[in-house]
Amino acid sequence: MTRTQLLLRLLLKAAWVRKDRALTALVSVAVVATIATAALTIYSDLESKLSREFRGFGANVIVTKTSGALTPSELAGISKTLGHAGDIVPVAYAIATEATSKSRIVVGGADIDKLRHLNSSWSFSNTGQGSALVGARVDETITHGGDLKLSFGNTSAVIKPAGFFHSGSDDDSRVYIPLDDFVRLTGIQPATALVHVEGRPQEVRNAISRLSSALPNAEVKPVRQVTQAQTAVVGKTRSVVLASSAVVVILIMLCMVATFTGSVLERRKDFAVMKALGASNQTVNFLFASESALLALTGSIAGYILGCAIAFWIGKANFDAAILPQPLLLVPVLLGSVVLALIASTAPLRLLQQIQPAGILRGE
Amino acid sequence: MFLRLLFESFRRQKRRKSVALLAIALGMSIATAMIAVGNDIGDKINQELRSLGANLVVTPIEDTLDVNIGGVNLKPASEGAFINEQDLIKIKGIFWGHNIKGYAPFLNAPQKIQTRNGEVNAELIGTYFAQPLRYGKEEFTTGVRTVNPWWKVEGSWPQDYGDSPEQLPPDVLAGNKLARQAGLAIGDQIEVGGRKLRISGILNSGGDEDQAIVAPLHIAQIILHQPNAVRRVTVSALTKPEDAFARKDPDKMSPAVRDRWYCSPYANSIAYQLREVLPNARVEQIRPVEQNQGKVLSHVTGLMLMLTLAALLAAALAVSAAMAATILERRQEVGLMKSLGAGNTAVASLFLTEAAFLALAGGIIGFIAGAILAHRIGQSIFGSAIVVHPVVLAVVLFAAVLVTFVGSAGAVRKAMQFDPAVVLRGDA
Numbered sequence: 001m002t003r004t005q006l007l008l009r010l011l012l013k014a015a016w017v018r019k020d021r022a023l024t025a026l027v028s029v030a031v032v033a034t035i036a037t038a039a040l041t042i043y044s045d046l047e048s049k050l051s052r053e054f055r056g057f058g059a060n061v062i063v064t065k066t067s068g069a070l071t072p073s074e075l076a077g078i079s080k081t082l083g084h085a086g087d088i089v090p091v092a093y094a095i096a097t098e099a100t101s102k103s104r105i106v107v108g109g110a111d112i113d114k115l116r117h118l119n120s121s122w123s124f125s126n127t128g129q130g131s132a133l134v135g136a137r138v139d140e141t142i143t144h145g146g147d148l149k150l151s152f153g154n155t156s157a158v159i160k161p162a163g164f165f166h167s168g169s170d171d172d173s174r175v176y177i178p179l180d181d182f183v184r185l186t187g188i189q190p191a192t193a194l195v196h197v198e199g200r201p202q203e204v205r206n207a208i209s210r211l212s213s214a215l216p217n218a219e220v221k222p223v224r225q226v227t228q229a230q231t232a233v234v235g236k237t238r239s240v241v242l243a244s245s246a247v248v249v250i251l252i253m254l255c256m257v258a259t260f261t262g263s264v265l266e267r268r269k270d271f272a273v274m275k276a277l278g279a280s281n282q283t284v285n286f287l288f289a290s291e292s293a294l295l296a297l298t299g300s301i302a303g304y305i306l307g308c309a310i311a312f313w314i315g316k317a318n319f320d321a322a323i324l325p326q327p328l329l330l331v332p333v334l335l336g337s338v339v340l341a342l343i344a345s346t347a348p349l350r351l352l353q354q355i356q357p358a359g360i361l362r363g364e
Numbered sequence: 365m366f367l368r369l370l371f372e373s374f375r376r377q378k379r380r381k382s383v384a385l386l387a388i389a390l391g392m393s394i395a396t397a398m399i400a401v402g403n404d405i406g407d408k409i410n411q412e413l414r415s416l417g418a419n420l421v422v423t424p425i426e427d428t429l430d431v432n433i434g435g436v437n438l439k440p441a442s443e444g445a446f447i448n449e450q451d452l453i454k455i456k457g458i459f460w461g462h463n464i465k466g467y468a469p470f471l472n473a474p475q476k477i478q479t480r481n482g483e484v485n486a487e488l489i490g491t492y493f494a495q496p497l498r499y500g501k502e503e504f505t506t507g508v509r510t511v512n513p514w515w516k517v518e519g520s521w522p523q524d525y526g527d528s529p530e531q532l533p534p535d536v537l538a539g540n541k542l543a544r545q546a547g548l549a550i551g552d553q554i555e556v557g558g559r560k561l562r563i564s565g566i567l568n569s570g571g572d573e574d575q576a577i578v579a580p581l582h583i584a585q586i587i588l589h590q591p592n593a594v595r596r597v598t599v600s601a602l603t604k605p606e607d608a609f610a611r612k613d614p615d616k617m618s619p620a621v622r623d624r625w626y627c628s629p630y631a632n633s634i635a636y637q638l639r640e641v642l643p644n645a646r647v648e649q650i651r652p653v654e655q656n657q658g659k660v661l662s663h664v665t666g667l668m669l670m671l672t673l674a675a676l677l678a679a680a681l682a683v684s685a686a687m688a689a690t691i692l693e694r695r696q697e698v699g700l701m702k703s704l705g706a707g708n709t710a711v712a713s714l715f716l717t718e719a720a721f722l723a724l725a726g727g728i729i730g731f732i733a734g735a736i737l738a739h740r741i742g743q744s745i746f747g748s749a750i751v752v753h754p755v756v757l758a759v760v761l762f763a764a765v766l767v768t769f770v771g772s773a774g775a776v777r778k779a780m781q782f783d784p785a786v787v788l789r790g791d792a
Binding site for chain 2: 025039050104121170222243252256259263310314
């Protein structure tokens, strides 16, 4: 039997004969690897997952032309700056007079579908066959579900509602009609664009500064309450997840080290027998180390797979979007587990080396 | 005899016991810290979401439509209806009064502003900045500084009733856009409606207020000749995320169901209660804020809940593995005890009692360490402590005993299966 064969046999037997011992070590490594993988995978994707939650707040940037209307090239510039990550709704406003009550109403012209999509938090009730969106207060004070007769200076029109909405803002006193109709009635082109920039707080800030430099004649204003809340909530949540994961991972690592160290110390007799049979310190160290490394490798591979599965499931269950495995984490998790296991198993050997094997075997 | 065995076991196997104790304490501090953080995260994130501002708006029912484009208000000051400022204090008196984090009344109208560079047209907005109020025995402070936390002021905030020396003009804020256009600076005097005002700060709100003069409410009421009048009130309330039950109409419910609805802090039920105390008012959710903050909140708390569960499970497994490892190594002890005539029950009870002692000691140490960790996390991230509820101690101790028992029981059973003679010979 060659040395290598002997070594392999020793390793195999050590794991096979004391299955329970190997199993507890395996479980403790696997737990560390699982929780570390799950926590890091979630953490790495958390910012974008949480930022998506802020989509429902509607526009987070408002672009207003200081004089005149937004030109088609400027609008194209905005959508180019945003790329795919966002919505743009150009809006034009004018004041109309309602025919029967003589009250003045702010009328907005916009792409109605896009406007509804942007303001998904508004509550809509669909009633009519028309094309206009009528604010709740307009409906309560003037139309009561009926049509709206509006005059814009020289022109006038009958507006048929497609639905009513509650927003809780000034918009409740407004009526929105399709932009084409609006331009035909008033001749006014949109000077304002409601923009929703999708992305992480940093990406939103970058997009705002890119927009400001791309549109020198317009004012680019972030809706501060939304951007600020997003930054605060996303940042704080990330910090909490990071801090608590760090606490959990470090403590559970210590727990694993304690288990490993404890079980190596329990094997002082194995150690003494090997030494008595003539093994050098180096050989014994090597044997114990390779045993731990093998266990740690197996345990951490299992842990990585399990951790990815947990992260995936948490993403699905909580954010309705899976958190995908991060292949980049595999190497650090495996390497970390093996290094920890090596430290945990070889450090106690150094203690044992100070004792004579005979003393251990005698039971001192 | 039993006690002596127990005592000697702890005295002679200090190393082995300390490994087990360490593992239990580590596992339980994970449990304590995660339970505490997970339990408190909802409140903490809800506080952060306050920076979205108010989630309810109160307007007079008889009011005419707002005519407002791009921050320019075209509705005359005299038009429309008002809410009586004196009634607002009742907001604090509703069933969910404690959930009202603040409210801010507004009265606004376009005015001519005399500056040293000439005359400009701008909106005059009256509001509370940080108005001390008293409801019954409770004293509280409310105004835009709490309700609109994103308002930034360069210079100093005005006093709400800071007109103590009569000869000094009251302080107001100038919006930063208006200040730029009209050349206003901190310390300048302006005149609005025949009253002299002093600019104490430049306001940056990111909204329409940037083009306005913001004054204490009573000053605006005097200038606009509208004593006690308020055009609009925004209310910031802590609410429970809306669900299907919240959207039901309370007037069509049976009394028992209605009580349950009334006593849940939904935005709709708080709005309903506000309408009860302010009969001529229309209360509406500020939908972008109200509809989304609940969603964000429930996702953050859901995430922490799942992470907590995962961490608890991991801690339980780690502690069980550690306990099993220490007991598995004590096979020879089991063999010796059995060969000296001990029954399985005696052996098991000795090991489990040891485990229970370890669990209690480890649980207490872990609880203290975990509480300190949770406290540190709260302080460093939210600037406010995360307090660990004493009930968590009971939960942690119970969990510690349970987990160590589960970990030891399997190992003890395994150790007892072997024939003592075989174990003692070292063949097992």
